[in-house]
Amino acid sequence: MPDLLLELFSEEIPARMQRRAAEDLKKLVTDALVERGFLYEGAQAFATPRRLALTIMGLPVKGQDVREERKGPRVGSPDAAIQGFLKGAGLTSLDQAKIESDPKKGEFYVALIEKPGRATTDVLAEILPQIIKAFPWPKSMRWGAASAEAGSLRWVRPLQSILCTFGPETEDPEIVRFDVDGIASSDVTYGHRFLAPGEIRVKRFDDYAPALERAKVVLDADRRKDMILHDAKDLAFAQGLELVEDEGLLEEVAGLVEWPVVLMGSFDEAFLDIPPEVIRTTIRANQKCFVLRDPKTGGLANKFLLTSNLIASDGGKTIVSGNERVVRARLSDAKFFWETDQKVKLEERLEKLKNIVFHEKLGTQYERVERIAALAKELAPIVGADAALAERAARLAKADLVTEMVGEFPELQGLMGRYYATLQGENPSVAAAIEEHYKPLGPSDRVPTDPVSVAVALADKIDTLVGFWAIDEKPTGSKDPYALRRAALGVIRLVIDNNLRLKISEPAFYASAMHQYVSYLRSRLSELEDIETIAEKMRSEELEEAAIKFGGGTKAIELEDAREFFGNRDLGVDLLSFFADRLKVYLRDQGARHDLIDAVFALEGQDDLLMIVRRVEALGRFLDTEDGANLLAGYRRAANILRIEEKKDGRAYNEAPDLEIVNAQGQIEEKALAVVLNGAKEEAQKAVEAEDFEGAMRALSRLRQPVDAFFDKVTVNAEDPVLRENRLRLLNSIREATRTVADFSRIEG
Amino acid sequence: MTSEPAHMNPARSFQGLILTLQRYWAEQGCVILQPYDMEMGAGTFHPATTLRALGPKPWRAAYVQPSRRPKDGRYGENPNRLQHYYQFQVILKPNPPNLQELYLGSLKAIGIDTGVHDIRFVEDDWESPTLGAWGLGWECWCDGMEVSQFTYFQQVAGFECSPVAGELTYGLERLAMYLQGVESIYDLNFNGLEGDRKVTYAQVFQQAEQEYSRHNFEHADTEMLFRHFRDAEAACRKYLEAGEPKEGSNDSRHLMALPAYDQCIKASHMFNLLDSRGVISVTERQSYILRVRELAKACGAAWLKTEGGGMAA
Structure with missing residues (x-):
């Protein structure tokens, strides 16, 4: 079976784009072939700074022949219909059509259309120019005299030549002839720019790759990497x-x-x-x-x-x-x-942060540092850090942004701050926090553990989240230019890895950041003349609103005001649900079942990150036990019966069962269940309050035996309506009892 | 190179380097221009590049342009940084298909042998926010050192380049330091002579670097500069308006694109000086850049209505 060889030879392709471009080329060409019914045995793509190359092995010489029968008009139809049929089927006279008949339609014409498969070279000559013209480079350009015309070819850098051959191993392949904006395909390529710049004629991939190798071009990027790594290690080793x-x-x-x-x-x-x-x-x-x-x-x-x-x-x-x-x-x-x-202390650099705009609507880095320092101080006792150290670290955390070194190498931010802080004799925790407050940067990055670092890292991220939420710059779809998802995940990991008790609805957690932010808005007010100036300068309706709201009064802004202000735009609720979503993603990445996460989130007031995680973990372990699995089965049976009966009766059975009825008329299993239910629910509740989720699950597991026995022996739909209602209420109590740990209705499987 | 006297050898003489490049590009059909007689931040600002890159007419030019970057002044003390330095600028419109080879030829002409030097084209996309211009190309590396910028202009003054021009910019001092094997710009041999007759770069420019650094950072009259910026901006607009084709006339050409563009160059330099005096805040910075860009765009639009810009009389 014949092979295709394609090479697109150009001026230097940016290194970062090469690998992706080779993959794109392979996918685009093979997809286009398959779409037209051309199957192949294998394909490989390569990239060097000056070429993209593709070889596709085992293509057919031509496409499949297609036979198609087309039904035509009845024999004796008007001429117009006959002519239309002939034209559509590509026939010249009715002699070429056959006549068939069926009982309904009578006799009618049928055309047999035979389409021979197209030659693969023809198909290639058709699809390759299209792919080249529409190639998905991240950035592309026009060049040369041709660029005077609209719609001229775009490529990553000027495309110099195209090599394209097709043919079987046994004979000389032919050039697949096509032309892209004046560049005609050929069987010629070129070697290394300086070492072997001459023309090379090529037949197929088998001689292409070795010919390039002789011309000092290693086609395969992975081989070039291996060569570099191998030689680098050898050279290093030789020097010890x-x-x-x-x-x-x-x-x-x-x-x-x-x-x-x-x-x-x-x-x-x-x-x-x-x-x-x-x-x-x-x-x-x-x-x-x-x-x-x-x-x-x-x-x-x-x-x-x-x-x-x-x-x-x-x-x-x-x-x-x-x-x-x-x-x-x-x-x-x-x-x-x-x-x-080293000649300027970090604290002396803070003034300069006034010149760095963090975000047009969120002020300068200086203002941000003020907010983070206040927030870090407030968070310190919660995370077990010394408040003064946390505040100091936060205050110095961004100072290295205005050092010469970070100006030159922004990726050294934080690290340089740590070096300079250490050199100027700061407390080691403060120095470490300056570096670590950016962490964790991603799911695999280390989470800081020093309480001072944790306080500043949390403050930094919460300020970012609250600020961008306040100006309505939330992530949408794949767009998250300010890495807010990463910030939220960072908060989650900081809290969980350090076993911190931090409720995401608690003022200390975000309202304080809001407070800081509102103070910032207010400080802008004194700087600027009037509301209009602000609105115009900042182009922000929210600022305008804030200006109107807080502009007139002289009293300091209270936390309540901040809450009210942000509460009006549902910021709090919205940010919390963002955290909840991030937490779900985090737990899922940790291998937790998404239905268990939902079962816990379905409960009211779940805003303690650590407790949510612990509860999900405990629930997972409990359901893996036999007691857990059986209780779940019992719960489902109860819930199903309730659902059906409640629907039938058009009412809910939410009331507690009447124990007197149970005692007076109930069966023994019913009495037993009522007793255990009461105790187990209370015990589970107490355990949950004590944050002992294992204990809560243990308490619930006591339900298993009486629930099983109840369903075995007791008929829920008793003839006596009073007894029936009370039994339904008893079932509801099972549902209620399980809700102390999770919403079992969300559990799947 | 053998026919040249030793003091013209680019490896020994700064001016020899310039003359060699001029000769080389003259042979490629470039008009060899002299520096534009205004202060500007880069050779790209020269109307021979900015304006000539616009419109359909072929154009080839090469020239040295003194480039002023007030903020880069170091009082004559830094061996690698100057507030005034020379760029050698080449522009070819449309770019010939072998522009890379022509460029390598120029390196060979100044004595860079590709048999021992490692020449590389490393991705570098060029953008000038003040000129509303961008292009794709490379930094050209010689043994790990950036010696030139190579750009295919895609857009200038907000207009698509049609056809595209190729632009080459050589940082002459840096290139000369490498060729002469010196570690400081000030040690460059300017005239290629030896002994008493040798003139160094320091002798020509070090005093100027010291004086202009004082000027750029400490003494430049900011009130005057702000005023000049406003004046240049207003004058640019005024000339553009005055040069507009008259209503009812059958000549639709613009009559004063070049004088208007001079005012745009001036405004840009005033901004650079104000910036180096540290009197422009971060937020203002953006708006000044935007103002210059608006001028550049208007000048580009006017140029396209002139004969040089391809408009028939």
């Missing part, structure tokens, strides 16, 4: 050093070369005084080089590894010395930043 591995950098570097050659350079040992993270970031971000660790000291070595794209005639001497020059200049800058930054 270890490579500091960096998958992201490796992927990027492999996208910058067609023929990787790893070389080692060095820098002055004096630079090792700079924090290792800074050295690594500098060398990585600016130079795309790897750093090395010295196993003897555990610290970095004064060496780096670069990946060039050249087998240099001088063995790489010039390349190494050029790179060393740049690394030296970069590290000199970093050393300068490191030393200058």
